[in-house]
Amino acid sequence: MQPASPEPARTADAPAFSTGRFRAEREADWIAFERLLTRLEKRGAKALTSDELLELPLLYRATLSSLSIARATSLDKALLAHLEALSIRGYFLIYGVRETRRSRIRRFVLYDWPAAVRSVWKETVVIAMIILLGALTSYSLVANNSEWYYNFVAEDMAGGRDPRASVEYLQSTLGHGNAAKESESGLHVFATFLFTHNSRVSIMSFALGFAFGVPTMMLEYYQGIGIGAMIAVFAGKGLGFDFGGWLFIHGTTELFAAALSGAAGLRIGAAVVFPGARSRLRAASEAGRTAGKVMVGVIAMLLVAGLLEGFGRQLITDTVLRYAIGSAMLLFWLAYYYIPRREDVA
Structure with a gap:
């Protein structure tokens, strides 16, 4: 009867996935994206510079990437809900059809x-x-x-x-x-x-x-x-x-x-x-x-x-x-x- 093979030891170069580390690496993009969205909601596109307008879709895609990873790795529900809400806001503000009040009237x-x-x-x-x-x-x-x-x-x-x-x-x-x-x-x-x-x-x-x-x-x-x-x-x-x-x-x-x-x-x-x-x-x-x-x-x-x-x-x-x-x-x-x-x- 052969002895059971020992479990492979966890290597030092493959650390466990950490929610804190994930947040620390990507949170700056989420904060920047949320700030731009808030200004866009309050004052429209004229509140953003040309560089910020170019940066907006990049930050949106970065947020979607973070959301995809969060869903795949089953991170905490609060973070997942925050990223989903941020992504929805970004979609409607960037790609949605927006009408002015005068146009709606x-x-x-x-x-x-x-x-x-x-x-x-x-x-x-x-x-x-x-x-x-x-x-x-x-x-x-x-x-x-x-x-x-x-x-x-x-x-x-x-x-x-x-x-x-x-x-x-x-x-x-x-x-x-x-x-x-x-x-x-x-x-x-x-x-x-x-x-x-x-x-x-x-x-x-x-x-x-x-x-x-x-x-x-x-x-x-x-x-x-x-x-x-x-x-x-x-x-x-x-x-x-x-x-x-x-x-x-x-x-x-x-x-x-x-x-x-x-x-x-x-x-x-x-x-x-x-x-x-x-x-x-x-x-x-x-x-x-x-x-x-x-x-x-x-x-x-x-x-x-x-x-x-x-x-x-x-x-x-x-x-x-x-x-x-x-x-x-x-x-x-x-x-x-x-x-x-x-x-x-x-």
């Missing part, structure tokens, strides 16, 4: 926002029809029985614009007639109420969309109720055309925004009800990203409507000009949203 305004609105066009048509149905319902009820008006519009908010008002008073509230200045405060009351009401309902329509879209459709129907009732009062006094101009100058923007907010909420509700092959949570999440882009635009539209209401409608008293401005705004929004962009086609 430009992309959103020119492409992302209109594309999101176009994607919910079916929901927009549905909500627009619901708003119209609400207006037609209240209009027909008030036109046949004026007492219905007080169920749709609060008396303190109507500011005297009710079936009991005279033609002269109603005309003055629209910025016409000798009593226009006297009723200007009343005009502001109803205008503020209408804008605040529509804005609040628009935001709630979106926020409650997750409940299968039912509250969204109910709120949008309610949105049209007050408008239809008020039109019935003015039309009954022979002032329907004038009231339409008073409402039209800002209403095309404001009601368009209301329809879009409802469409955004309805998109989420439809995704919850009909998720398809996806889970309901995932379907709602994907719909929410599109709806969120639409709602950012809705806020901008409401701001524009507020400016038209606060200044344009008060300064412009000619009814035909009011219709012209409202029509121009409607055509602008339709063209802005629904004419495809070159990048969209590509």
Whole structure:
């Protein structure tokens, strides 16, 4: 029986791998790389000299080499995590596509926002029809029985614009007639109420969309109720055309925004009800990203409507000009949203 051969002795020229030695040899490169990345993140490429820009990819490759060795030799987890995070930062800053804030805003305004609105066009048509149905319902009820008006519009908010008002008073509230200045405060009351009401309902329509879209459709129907009732009062006094101009100058923007907010909420509700092959949570999440882009635009539209209401409608008293401005705004929004962009086609 042969004796077991002795284990080979560890030679002096093959020392054990040492984490401390590995760090001491390479840590200077990691520190230098991290400093350059920090300056690049804060102030951009202009913060680096030409030599530092040339050095940046070399330090990145050196960090990747250190990461590869760290993974192969099972070094401590803290060092491994640090090198992985540093490598990811370096990749995105050196090779990733970086957009300036101005470029991102430009992309959103020119492409992302209109594309999101176009994607919910079916929901927009549905909500627009619901708003119209609400207006037609209240209009027909008030036109046949004026007492219905007080169920749709609060008396303190109507500011005297009710079936009991005279033609002269109603005309003055629209910025016409000798009593226009006297009723200007009343005009502001109803205008503020209408804008605040529509804005609040628009935001709630979106926020409650997750409940299968039912509250969204109910709120949008309610949105049209007050408008239809008020039109019935003015039309009954022979002032329907004038009231339409008073409402039209800002209403095309404001009601368009209301329809879009409802469409955004309805998109989420439809995704919850009909998720398809996806889970309901995932379907709602994907719909929410599109709806969120639409709602950012809705806020901008409401701001524009507020400016038209606060200044344009008060300064412009000619009814035909009011219709012209409202029509121009409607055509602008339709063209802005629904004419495809070159990048969209590509």
